[in-house]
Amino acid sequence: MEVAGRGDALVATEPGQAVAVLVADCAPVLLADPRGRAVAAVHAGWRGLAAGVxxxxxxxxxxxAGSHPADLEAWVGPCIRGCCYEVGPEVAEALRRAVGPAPSAQGLPGYLRAGWGDRFWLDVAEAARQALLRSGLRHEHLWVDGRCTACHPSLFFSYRRDGARSGRMAGMIALMEG
Known part of the structure; x- marks a missing residue:
């Protein structure tokens, strides 16, 4: 079942089904109902986050799954972080509207850091984490891989670092039988 866009989020409800998203700086977000009734794979880049994926x-x-969001579990995979991803004010504002303000000490959401002029440094993993929490997930059911795809060329592909020749990584989750 497709949730949003052209495969920005896919849900599996039948045992033996797997769903996956391909990423190269965007966050793969994998969701699961702990009772084994459904799983989801989400492609969470800034556009998807701003669109409410x-x-x-x-x-x-x-x-x-017949569950409550507080019962779900989530994993946010490696993605581009605030150390390497500079965005303009239009991206920052779109995310503030969709993900929420949740201001830090500097008055910015925790996923944004001021850059030069009107620019910002965006932490996609933190934006995804904030979106999950605002959607009702609990902190203790949420795991975030802290690695930045652009900082680790021997481990991850990064479109921002390598351009169009970059490969892709898959975030995959399956609903197991039995």
Missing amino acids: VPAAVEVLAGE
Whole structure:
């Protein structure tokens, strides 16, 4: 079942099904109902986050599983972090509207850090984490891989670092039988 866009989020509800998303700086977000009724894979880049893909996936997964969002578990995989991803004010504002303000000490959301002029440094993993929390997931059911794809060329592909020749990584989750 497709949740948003053209495969930005996919949900599996039948035992033996697997769902996956391909990423090269965007965050793969994998969701699971701990009772084994449904799983989801979400492609969470800034556009998907701004379009509300995370809350949409949480809502569909919880509905399909007959669960509450607080019962779901999530993993946010390696993605580009605030050390390497500079964005303009239009991206920052789109994310503030969709993900929320959750201000830090500097008055910015925790996923944004001021850059030069009107620029910002965006931490995609933190934006995904905030979107999951605002969607009802609990801190103790949420794991975030802290590695930046652009900082680790021997481990990860990065479109921002390598351009169009970059490869892709898959975030995959399966609903196991039995």
